[in-house]
Amino acid sequence: MDTLTALHTRVSFPRLSEPAPSEAQLEAIYQAALRAPDHAMLRPWRFLTITGEQRSQLGQLLVEAAKLASPQLTDAEENKLLQAPLRAPLLVAVICSPRFHEKVPELEQLLSTAAAVQNMLLAAHALGVGAMWRTGLISYHEHVKQGLGLRNTEKLLGFIYMGQPLGQPKPIQPLDTKDYFQPWQG
Numbered sequence: 001m002d003t004l005t006a007l008h009t010r011v012s013f014p015r016l017s018e019p020a021p022s023e024a025q026l027e028a029i030y031q032a033a034l035r036a037p038d039h040a041m042l043r044p045w046r047f048l049t050i051t052g053e054q055r056s057q058l059g060q061l062l063v064e065a066a067k068l069a070s071p072q073l074t075d076a077e078e079n080k081l082l083q084a085p086l087r088a089p090l091l092v093a094v095i096c097s098p099r100f101h102e103k104v105p106e107l108e109q110l111l112s113t114a115a116a117v118q119n120m121l122l123a124a125h126a127l128g129v130g131a132m133w134r135t136g137l138i139s140y141h142e143h144v145k146q147g148l149g150l151r152n153t154e155k156l157l158g159f160i161y162m163g164q165p166l167g168q169p170k171p172i173q174p175l176d177t178k179d180y181f182q183p184w185q186g
């Protein structure tokens with residue numbers, strides 16, 4: 001798939017099944033992440049891959065965090081969180097690890113990490129791998145951060161779910177560039 005086609009046709013796949021991407025596909029997807037724009041080449045990111053039984057452990061962690069946030073969690077809410085990480089064979093937790101640099105504020109490092117995610121989504125799409133960037137409010141809870149082993153200065157930017165796409169890609173809503181790009185009037 002050529003680059004513009006990939007850019008113009010990428011969609012998220014909420015429904016993903018086994019198998020996880022192959023080693024070769026993952027290497028290509030991860031290399032794409034590492035080509036994100038990165039001021040001063042700080043590599044302000046790291047990623048944790050979560051597969052198999054560890055997905056259930058992540059579900060448990062989400063439930064624990066949700067109970068800390070709101071002790072009246074219903075059984076249905078608990079079950080939804082337990083099942084959430086099982087929606088794909090592979091999750092990649094995206095972590096921004098800001099480094100100190102006098103010319104590169106933390107915001108730029110967050111933006112770099114987000115660009116790395118987009119590169120991964122596009123590479124996955126180009127390879128026929130289904131993917132979706134997901135967070136869920138509870139993923140910002142301190143307990144989740146600790147459970148995943150993040151340092152205090154690090155931020156969890158969500159999870160990229162990857163697998164075999166299920167169902168048809170959703171139709172892409174055409175947008176008019178003129179609604180978003182306008183000449184500066186000076």
Ligand SMILES: Cc1cc2nc3c(=O)[nH]c(=O)nc-3n(C[C@H](O)[C@H](O)[C@H](O)COP(=O)(O)O)c2cc1C
Pocket residue numbers: 010011012013132133134135136157158
């Ligand atoms: C940081 C971030 C977190 C997101 N978290 C969720 C989420 O938890 N659940 C969800 O349904 N969509 C989430 N989305 C949106 C989807 O990833 C997706 O972009 C959206 O459904 C639009 O679909 P499209 O990518 O096919 O255009 C998130 C997007 C971003 C950028």
